[in-house]
Amino acid sequence: MQDMLHYIEAEPQIYADILANRQTILRTLLNDKSTAYKNVVIFATGSSSNAAFAAQPYMSQQLGIPVFVEEPSFTANYMLHLQPDTLYIAISQGGHSYSTIEMVKRVQAINGRIYTITGDENSPIAKLSQHVIPLGMPIEEMPYVTAGYSATILTLMLLALELGKQDQASYQTNLAAIENIVTDLPRIIDAAKEWVAHYSDVFDTVQRVIFVGYGGTYGVAREGETKITETVRITALGKEVEEYMHGPYIGLHASDHVIFIEPNGKLQERVAKLQQFLTGKVAKVVRITNGQVDRQDDLGLALPTDELLAPLFMTIPIHLLAYTASARKQINLKVSAFPDFDPITNSKI
Structure with missing residues (x-):
């Protein structure tokens, strides 16, 4: 079994392959011209849900319609009211x-149409799904x-770009912006490794970490909560900035x-205002920013791009942190922490 680092380092090639093969990957949906969608509903849990939240603002921007992310169990049991003009997507x-x-x-x-995005075309969900979009x-x-999470974001963004294109010029501009990120991804990985080498030792003793994002990086903050909890096995929270400012900050x-x-x-x-408030009240306030930084604890990725595309690369430092911090604590991620959980x-089926 390959480790997390292997898949993080594979992301530039994975992105390039998805980008090159996007028409083939999305053909099941792109060939369906029968419906003019008024909104999109994505069903997902765990990292798939985090990826959906990361792609959500970009998808809405490109499609010009609302995009919702919902928990499948909650919706299936309490809120299943299908609409013919809604694009339904399931991710596993x-x-x-x-x-x-x-x-x-x-x-x-009930004869609804739903498109399933999955990384395994021989999996249970792929076998039962009538419309499959491979990862x-x-x-x-x-x-x-790690790579699967990132590939899901890219697939969702490309899906919106392909469905929502209005003119060739704007389509090519948006495509070029994604291609620029793919080209710069090796540099991003190297910069993230340097930051993690400096910062990860604090996770030997830290008891709780809170990730705060906004826009597309709300999904990144959620993924920080998921991955640090799963791998380092300490308390982690992922919050949207305004959400954190309305209550949770009181429990710092x-x-x-x-x-x-x-x-x-x-x-x-x-x-910036929240950071000003927190400074001196918590052990560390750390920034992973798509700009420049002047403190060693912070990471500046400095990749000029639309803020809604930032989730394509801003989770890499968090995934590397999860991998490195868990290794420092000698946690074997290839062995299940609770093998009796799924049975x-x-x-999972």
């Missing part, structure tokens, strides 16, 4: 998520997904580390 990277599989079953049982990368063996601890994921966008002034709960 590994293809074994029970709740997402059940969602697809229920939609198809466009090799199956990720490591259960704590002097020993907390707060990591901001800053795409240098519309809410940057709000972030008891049937969380």
Whole structure:
């Protein structure tokens, strides 16, 4: 089994392959011209849900319609009211998520149309789905997904770009912006490695870390919560900046580390005010920014791009941090922490 580092380092090639093969990967959806969609609903859990939140603002911008991310179990049991002008998408990277599989079953049982994005075309969800969109990368063996999460973001963004294109000039401009990120990804990985080498040792003792983002990096903050919890096995939270400012900040601890994921966008002034408040009240305030930095604890990625594209590369430092910090604590990620969990709960099929 390959480790997390292998898949992080593979992301430039994975991105390039998805970009080159986007028409083939998305052909199931692109060939369906029968519906003029008024909104998009994405069903996903875990890292797939985080990826959907990361892509959500860009998708809405390109399509010019609302995009919603919903928990499949909650919707299937309490809110399943299909609309003919809604594009339904289910995401299960590994293809074994029970709740997402059940969602697809229920939609198809009432003659609804739903497109399933998965990294394994032989998985249970792929076998039952009538409309499959492959993730466009090799199956990720490591259960704590990194490349699969990133590939999901790119696939969703390209889906919106291909469906929403209005004129060739704007389409090419948007495509070139994504291509520029793919080209610069090796530099991003190297910069993230340097930052992690400096910062990860604090995770030997830190008890709680809070990730704060906005726009597309809200999904990145959520992924920070998921990955650090899964791999380093300490308390981690992922919050949208305004969400954190309306209540959760009151429960801060002097020993907390707060990591901001800053795409240098519309809410940057709000972030600066929150950072000013937190300074001196918590152990560390750290910035992962798509700009320049002047403190060693911070990481400046400095890749000029639209803030809504930032999730394509701003999770890399967090994934590397999860990998390195867990290794420092000698946590073997290739061995299940609780092997009896899935047999008891049937969380995955």
